[in-house]
Each structure stands twice: as structure tokens, then as C-alpha cells.
Amino acid sequence: DTGVSQDPRHKITKRGQNVTFRCDPISEHNRLYWYRQTLGQGPEFLTYFQNEAQLEKSRLLSDRFSAERPKGSFSTLEIQRTEQGDSAMYLCASSLDGPVYEQYFGPGTRLTVT
Amino acid sequence: SQQGEEDPQALSIQEGENATMNCSYKTSINNLQWYRQNSGRGLVHLILIRSNEREKHSGRLRVTLDTSKKSSSLLITASRAADTASYFCATDNNAGNMLTFGGGTRLMVKP
Numbered sequence: 001d002t003g004v005s006q007d008p009r010h011k012i013t014k015r016g017q018n019v020t021f022r023c024d025p026i027s028e029h030n031r032l033y034w035y036r037q038t039l040g041q042g043p044e045f046l047t048y049f050q051n052e053a054q055l056e057k058s059r060l061l062s063d064r065f066s067a068e069r070p071k072g073s074f075s076t077l078e079i080q081r082t083e084q085g086d087s088a089m090y091l092c093a094s095s096l097d098g099p100v101y102e103q104y105f106g107p108g109t110r111l112t113v114t
Numbered sequence: 115s116q117q118g119e120e121d122p123q124a125l126s127i128q129e130g131e132n133a134t135m136n137c138s139y140k141t142s143i144n145n146l147q148w149y150r151q152n153s154g155r156g157l158v159h160l161i162l163i164r165s166n167e168r169e170k171h172s173g174r175l176r177v178t179l180d181t182s183k184k185s186s187s188l189l190i191t192a193s194r195a196a197d198t199a200s201y202f203c204a205t206d207n208n209a210g211n212m213l214t215f216g217g218g219t220r221l222m223v224k225p
Contacts, residue, residue, distance in 0.1 A: 100144065
């Protein structure tokens with residue numbers, strides 16, 4: 001299977017701890033996106049990479065959040081000093097370059113902050 | 115904030131019936147996409163319709179787009195129990211680098 005993969009699938013952490021999630025996109029896709037989805041809602045855009053460059057960030061991405069995509073391949077999303085409000089599903093997607101390509105989503109990482 | 119609003123929020127039908135979901139959005143778009151999400155899982159891309167298209171088909175799916183009304187509909191014909199899922203419409207921001215999702219329609223197909 002050469003789809004988008006995410007690791008871990010589930011993460012339970014205590015408030016105040018740091019967590020890091022990983023996303024491996026489809027290999028030929030040079031765009032990578034992070035979204036957050038809370039229960040009963042649609043996904044909300046967090047940030048987007050074109051190769052290794054982070055080109056857009058939502059205002060949802062507070063200074064406790066940081067994302068990287070070294071070498072334009074996999075990406076990591078780190079949340080520092082987690083809060084209970086960070087509990088959500090974190091989804092990664094990738095796509096080819098251009099305005100009309102569909103985004104392919106990974107299975108998500110479900111974060112629970114206790 | 116969510117640009118798209120799906121209607122209805124929940125829909126329950128019998129297997130074999132057709133299911134229609136509607137999506138409205140607020141700003142101009144480059145394209146509109148529909149996704150399916152099974153409980154607690156990632157999103158599966160169903161269909162993309164460009165802003166200059168009015169209708170598109172894929173198997174049992176039919177999508178329409180009315181840019182003058184800023185609305186789209188997804189029709190699933192001859193529904194199956196396996197179609198039970200949440201369905202989301204998503205619009206791009208004309209730069210093709212982010213999607214804005216609606217709140218979704220939760221579809222239940224009873225066998």
C-alpha cells in the first residue's frame with residue numbers, strides 16, 4: 001500500500017507534555033497538508049508544505065505547534081505543552097502540485113490529552 | 115472557520131434508496147470535492163468537480179455544482195449498508211493549497 005501513512009495512530013498524553021506525530025506522504029506528492037478534526041466536525045486546515053517549504057499556516061496553529069518537512073519527504077507535527085483542548089484527530093494529506101489535484105488523506109493520529 | 119455547510123446534518127435511509135446531500139459555501143472557489151469518512155478513520159476522496167463544470171458522475175455517485183447559488187449536491191443511488199459514513203464537501207481557496215470543509219452529513223443506510 002503506497003498511501004499516506006501516519007504514526008502513531010493513537011496517543012494519550014498528560015497535559016503539559018510534548019507530543020510529536022509523523023506523516024509519510026505518497027512518494028511522488030510534493031505537497032503535504034496537516035488538518036485537525038474534532039468530534040462531529042469537519043477537518044480544519046493547519047498548515048501546508050510545498051516540498052520542504054512551509055508556505056501557509058492557519059491562525060489555529062498557535063506558537064505551541066510546529067511542523068517540519070525536512071528534505072521534502074516525511075513531515076512531523078509537534079505540540080508543546082499540550083492542553084486538553086488539543087485533543088483531536090490530526091490528519092495528514094498529500095497531493096501533486098497544482099490547483100486542481102485531490103488531496104489523499106492518511107488514517108489520522110487521535111490525540112487524547114488527560 | 116468552516117466555509118461549507120452540509121444539509122442535512124444526518125440522514126437515515128433504507129438500502130436501495132437514493133441519498134442526496136447538499137453543500138453550500140460562501141466564497142468563490144476553484145473546485146469542490148466530496149469526501150467520505152468512516153467512523154474514526156481517515157477521509158476517502160470521492161469526486162472533484164471544477165468550478166466550470168456543472169455535473170459529474172462516478173459509479174453510483176452524481177455531483178452537481180451551481181456556482182451562482184454557491185451550492186453543490188451529492189447523490190448516491192441504490193445505496194448500500196456499506197455507504198454508511200459521514201460525507202464532507204470541501205472547497206479550495208483558489209490557490210489549491212488548502213481545503214475548507216463543511217460540518218458533514220452523517221448517512222446511515224439500514225439493511
